[in-house]
Amino acid sequence: MSFLFPRYCHSNLPIADYGDGCYIVDKQGKRYLDGSGGAAVSCLGHSDPQVTEALKQQLDKIAFAHTGFLSSEPAEALAETLIKLAPEGIERVYLVSGGSEAVEASIKLARQYFLEIDQPQRHRVIARQQSYHGNTLGALAAGGNEWRRAQFAPLMVETSHIAPCYEYRGKQDGETTYEFGQRVANELETELLRVGPESVMAFIAEPVVGATSGAVPAVEGYFKRIREICDNYGVLLILDEVMCGMGRTGSLFACEQDGVSPDILTIAKGLGAGYQPIGAMLCSGAIYNAISEGSGFFQHGHTYMGHPMAATAASAVLTAITERDLLSAVNQQGDLLTQKLHEAFDEHPHIGDIRGRGLFRGIELVEDRDSKTPFAKSQQLNKKIKAAAFEAGLICYPMGGTIDGQNGDHILLAPPFIISNTQIDELVEKLSLAI
Numbered sequence: 001m002s003f004l005f006p007r008y009c010h011s012n013l014p015i016a017d018y019g020d021g022c023y024i025v026d027k028q029g030k031r032y033l034d035g036s037g038g039a040a041v042s043c044l045g046h047s048d049p050q051v052t053e054a055l056k057q058q059l060d061k062i063a064f065a066h067t068g069f070l071s072s073e074p075a076e077a078l079a080e081t082l083i084k085l086a087p088e089g090i091e092r093v094y095l096v097s098g099g100s101e102a103v104e105a106s107i108k109l110a111r112q113y114f115l116e117i118d119q120p121q122r123h124r125v126i127a128r129q130q131s132y133h134g135n136t137l138g139a140l141a142a143g144g145n146e147w148r149r150a151q152f153a154p155l156m157v158e159t160s161h162i163a164p165c166y167e168y169r170g171k172q173d174g175e176t177t178y179e180f181g182q183r184v185a186n187e188l189e190t191e192l193l194r195v196g197p198e199s200v201m202a203f204i205a206e207p208v209v210g211a212t213s214g215a216v217p218a219v220e221g222y223f224k225r226i227r228e229i230c231d232n233y234g235v236l237l238i239l240d241e242v243m244c245g246m247g248r249t250g251s252l253f254a255c256e257q258d259g260v261s262p263d264i265l266t267i268a269k270g271l272g273a274g275y276q277p278i279g280a281m282l283c284s285g286a287i288y289n290a291i292s293e294g295s296g297f298f299q300h301g302h303t304y305m306g307h308p309m310a311a312t313a314a315s316a317v318l319t320a321i322t323e324r325d326l327l328s329a330v331n332q333q334g335d336l337l338t339q340k341l342h343e344a345f346d347e348h349p350h351i352g353d354i355r356g357r358g359l360f361r362g363i364e365l366v367e368d369r370d371s372k373t374p375f376a377k378s379q380q381l382n383k384k385i386k387a388a389a390f391e392a393g394l395i396c397y398p399m400g401g402t403i404d405g406q407n408g409d410h411i412l413l414a415p416p417f418i419i420s421n422t423q424i425d426e427l428v429e430k431l432s433l434a435i
């Protein structure tokens with residue numbers, strides 16, 4: 001009998017016993033290849049000795065010091081490293097305990113920034129359909145997933161949603177990829193003019209859409225145009241790299257590949273790599289200075305922010321990524337994984353699209369390839385694939401709602417950066433079996 005309140009009330013999950021690189025072993029001794037790093041979390045795999053050792057040493061020194069009174073060496077060191085590596089213009093790091101907290105903080109920071117610079121009318125957020133930014137109320141409002149939002153709608157920050165940059169489904173006949181990107185980016189301007197640009201504080205988007213769409217990268221030029229529109233109307237650009245950041249797409253920050261720098265950047269998941277719960281909101285010097293020279297106090301905070309153990313884990317993860325040249329591994333193994341997925345599925349009648357960057361790959365399932373018709377939600381296809389893969393000893397991240405929040409299915413792959421060639425073969429083989 002379990003006394004836990006699980007996510008799915010009637011689930012009866014196996015108990016994870018220990019980790020072994022790219023595998024998790026349960027209490028019955030069954031091994032699962034972690035093909036999605038949980039949910040793009042475990043970028044170093046499980047039981048990494050370097051991270052474990054760093055955590056043990058920090059635990060012997062001090063586990064917790066409340067940031068209302070004291071800073072800590074791990075938090076200071078992590079912030080310094082992140083700023084050295086961050087996109088241009090990013091100068092400060094606000095440490096929290098996960099992705100939703102980072103997004104929530106970014107929305108509140110945007111609001112406070114506009115109050116500090118005397119633009120109190122700016123309170124709206126614009127985001128995109130088929131996006132996920134977290135489950136706390138501000139972050140949930142930003143997300144463009146109707147079924148997740150519906151029952152909490154009366155509690156939400158005012159947000160509107162424009163079309164995503166989803167080439168497979170959005171590109172029109174006769175349009176080049178570039179033209180498609182510019183057209184969907186321009187929807188931001190249309191929406192700003194519709195709601196009144198002076199009422200909008202921020203536009204938020206994932207550079208590569210993860211959970212809700214299955215690793216959909218923006219096309220070339222899209223984010224440059226978005227940046228231009230934000231600048232023209234004085235709107236902040238928040239890039240949510242909670243899932244796609246921290247090396248997952250082959251560069252430490254995904255937005256590097258789009259050639260843009262945001263005003264606010266959120267990261268989590270791969271930052272602590274599952275060794276500790278941690279997230280971060282990074283912001284520009286201009287935003288930080290407006291607050292530090294204004295009220296001098298960001299009206300937000302959490303008990304566990306800047307937790308020394310969490311910061312220690314994140315620094316150890318960043319050290320591992322650098323010392324072991326794991327970004328090269330992500331690019332190399334990402335190419336291999338893509339090649340193997342194409343070999344396995346290019347002729348498959350129900351695989352519509354294979355996409356992504358680095359070790360962040362998505363597969364979209366369709367009932368009919370020519371018309372790109374999705375499977376109906378009632379078929380529960382993604383749930384069946386998830387169950388079959390799990391049975392075969394593979395953890396992957398199948399989700400539904402790809403098309404309209406209801407119908408459509410995709411599978412998200414985000415294996416550890418240390419995945420070997422033979423483990424890639426095993427992953428594709430088990431996935432084929434499940435599909």
Ligand code: PMP
Nearest residue numbers: 098099100132133134240242243
């Ligand atoms: N933003 C994005 C892009 C995410 O993918 C997620 C989690 N899937 C979140 C925010 C929320 O993160 P968390 O679950 O750690 O609160």
